[in-house]
Structures are given as C-alpha cells and as structure tokens.
Amino acid sequence: MTVDLYKILEVSPNASPKEIKGAYRRLAHKYHPDHNPGNAELEERFKHVTMAYEILSDPSKRAQYDQFGTVRPSGDIGFDRFGSVADIFEFFFGGGFGGGPFASSRRRPRDPAYSEGEDIVETITFELKDVLTEQQVTIKARRLEVCPECHGSRAEPGTHPTTCQQCRGTGMVSSTRQTLLGVFSTAAPCPVCRGSGQIIESPCKACRGTGVTARDRVVDVTIPAGVADGTVMRLAGNGNAGTGGGRNGDMLIRVRVKPDPVFEVDGPDLLAKLPMAYPELVLGAEVVIQHLSGENIRVKVPQGTQPGDVISLRSRGLPRLTGGGSGDLHLQVELDMPRKLKQEERRILTSLLELNGKKGMLAGKPRELRKPQII
Numbered sequence: 001m002t003v004d005l006y007k008i009l010e011v012s013p014n015a016s017p018k019e020i021k022g023a024y025r026r027l028a029h030k031y032h033p034d035h036n037p038g039n040a041e042l043e044e045r046f047k048h049v050t051m052a053y054e055i056l057s058d059p060s061k062r063a064q065y066d067q068f069g070t071v072r073p074s075g076d077i078g079f080d081r082f083g084s085v086a087d088i089f090e091f092f093f094g095g096g097f098g099g100g101p102f103a104s105s106r107r108r109p110r111d112p113a114y115s116e117g118e119d120i121v122e123t124i125t126f127e128l129k130d131v132l133t134e135q136q137v138t139i140k141a142r143r144l145e146v147c148p149e150c151h152g153s154r155a156e157p158g159t160h161p162t163t164c165q166q167c168r169g170t171g172m173v174s175s176t177r178q179t180l181l182g183v184f185s186t187a188a189p190c191p192v193c194r195g196s197g198q199i200i201e202s203p204c205k206a207c208r209g210t211g212v213t214a215r216d217r218v219v220d221v222t223i224p225a226g227v228a229d230g231t232v233m234r235l236a237g238n239g240n241a242g243t244g245g246g247r248n249g250d251m252l253i254r255v256r257v258k259p260d261p262v263f264e265v266d267g268p269d270l271l272a273k274l275p276m277a278y279p280e281l282v283l284g285a286e287v288v289i290q291h292l293s294g295e296n297i298r299v300k301v302p303q304g305t306q307p308g309d310v311i312s313l314r315s316r317g318l319p320r321l322t323g324g325g326s327g328d329l330h331l332q333v334e335l336d337m338p339r340k341l342k343q344e345e346r347r348i349l350t351s352l353l354e355l356n357g358k359k360g361m362l363a364g365k366p367r368e369l370r371k372p373q374i375i
Contacts (some may be wrong), residue, residue, distance in 0.1 A: 005065065006050040013066070013370065017057065024053040114244030121252045124223070128260040129292050131318055134222040144212040144240035150204035150255065152211040152243070159200035166190050172198035211243045221253060226268060226319035226326075229257035263292050268327025272319045274299070275336035281305045291316065291329070299331065307335040 006013050009023045030033070031046035053062045122139050146152040155161055163169040167190035174187045189195030203209025219238060232254050239249025257265075264271040270292060276285070284303030290296050299311060310332050317327025341349070 005056055008048050010053040014257065014260075017059075020053065020056050024049060024057070028053075058281055099159075103137065114246050116246040117240035117242040117249035119239045119249040119252050120190075123254045123256060124221075125256040125258060126223075126227075127258055128265070129294075130264060131227055132225060132293055133324060134225045137223055138223045139219045139253070140204060140216060141219060141238075142214055142216050143219075143238075145215045146241050147204060147207035147211055147213050149206035150211065154204055154207070154209045154211045155200050156202040156204050159202040161196075161200050164190055164193035164197050164199050166192040167197060169197040171195040212241050219251065222299060224321060227255050227257070228267075228320045228321070229255065229265070231255040260292070265318065268320045269328045270319045270327065271333050272329070272331055274331040275334055276301060276305070276312065277336055281307070281333070281335065289331070301333065305333055307333055309333045 006015065009015075009020060009027065011019055011023045015023070025050045028046065031042045031049060033039075033043045033046060036042040048187070099100040106343055120141060120143050122141055124137055124139065127134065135231055147154075149157055153161070164171075167173050171193065172187045172195070173190050177186060190197070193199055200209060204211070207213050219235065221233070221235070223233070232252050235251040235253065236292075238251035239246045239247050246353055273286075274289065276287075280287070280301060282304070282306070285301045287299050287301060288296050289299055297313070299313070302310065310330050313331070315326045316329035319326050338345075
C-alpha cells in the first residue's frame, strides 16, 4: 500500500519546511477532535496529518521517504522495524487506529487465551514481641499451576491443535474498505479461532482446556525483624500461573501484628506508661520494668519528676527495617494515686500539708493556676 504524505498535508513534494509546518498547523486545527467532537472520521484524519508531519518535518526521515517511499533506520525510534509508512502509522497509533486504514495484516495477535496469572494473598499474624527478631514462616497456599497433563497446551495428551482453515493459521482475517484517503486494507482477529490460528478439537480433560490446575504448595518465607503491621511482602512468580504464555502472578504476604496490652508502636519506637507513687517522684527512685522481650530493665527516675514527663531508653525499641539499630523505648510517667488510705498514711500526708503550709487554704488566698502542658 502506498501512502502519499504530501497529499495528506496538502502540500507539494517541493514544499519548504515552513510550508509543511504551516500546513500542519492549519489542518491540525481543522481536524482536531476538540473542534469536531464525536466525528470519528475527522479524528482519524487528524491522526494521519500528525503522523505525516512527524515524518516530513524531520529532514533525514523526509529524505528517506522521498527516496524509498519508506522510512528506514535512523534516529532513536529504530525505524528498521518498519517496512513501509503504513507500518509506522501502526506503530504510533496502534492497530491502525482501532481497525483504521493503516492496520497491518502481518501483525499476529497473541494467544487469545493469554492472561497474566493473578496474584494470591496470604495473611500471617504475629504478636508484637515476635517482631523483635527475624521469623521463619511456612505458608500453605493454593494456587493455579500449569497443567501437568497437557503442559499448558490446553489440548488432550496425544492430540494436537489443527490449523484454522478460516485464517490459514495467521490468526487474522483481512478486508478492504474505501475511505477519504483511498482503498485500505484492515485486519481483525479471526472469529473462528479467536486469533490463535489454531483449533483445539479435543480440550484437555484434566484442566478442561484451561491449561492450568489448582495445587496446594508450601512456601517458606523469612519475615525480617521490625516488620510493621500492614506490611505487604511480594514473592515474584509464586502466584497463579499465566495462560497462553502470560507471566505468573505474585504471592502477596500481608503481615498483621496484634495490638499489645502494654506497649504502643510508633515506627521503630515503643511507648508505655510508667506508674509511680508520689514519694518516688518527689525523692527519685530506681525501678525495674519488664521489657517487651521479657527482660527486666532498671530505670532511674530522677528526683522531682513530674507526671507526664517522658523517660527515654535508647535502642530499646523495635529493630529498624532499614538497618541502623533499633528505635527507643519512651516511658511516660504517671502518678499512681491510691483510692483509699490507711490511717498512718493519712496522718503522714496531713503532716506534709502542714509543713508545706497548704492546710486550710480553701478559705484563704486563691490557688494559683498554671497553663496546661500539651503532651
């Protein structure tokens, strides 16, 4: 098929670059889809004009077109892939503009049974303490695999697909039509074999002609220390098998970490509340706490510590996924106020009030308020 690019741009073969550019601007404005909504014919002409300009505005491509009527190797696109201008149109706009005038009958579609395998999702659940160390997990998953009987051919063992007589094995059927630019050939997938070029008269009984069967598989997975709740790990190619030459899907492992009754998580840091008695805050103290790992840790509470103050223990949080050690453990001090007092405790506290001059202040000078601290 011969395509006259100069005729498409409505210029002569001797047109200057300026004339070609001006013709393109005029025609592009005339045929642009925004100016002709719903007019498929003018939209198609707009595509032709644009492609013609792409070639004729480039001196090297124009010279090759003038000499050979085709565009041969030059530039970054790799025009050696194309045998004619019609092929170039197909490359830029795909399938001849949805079956338009530049569709190539030589391009054979992939197997109609082609389908990339779907991903499969498995969920594993951990306690927060498990996140402190690397975990080895065995997952039992059910996935689709290539049929062991037909090896994915979809045909019953001992039989073979036959060549489609309608398209003679090409997978495509051609037709011609008259357009504003002349008579053009179009190609479409064969309706008999659905574009495969083959007919399977005896589908595989084991997989019912699908090419895949379900199998239970065991997969060993390493979960890194410090993994966060909601993390999704991807094992490439461990999902359902593809068909018709499609790639396998992946296995997605979703990690769930149960909430801990004591510790909250903030990235790699751990947060917890540290209850302290009033005398311990006033005088200072050294207390023992149990870490998430079960280890007992000594914590020094400075004299005069206030409720709400935070004591941080470096590197006693969760391991960092990216490496570089661990996060911190932050302990927020809170006053452990007793609800009932023994007689001796009441006597001591009353004496303390008297020492501080606080007793009987309800009828005296108003108590001074302070601005609250936002934690």
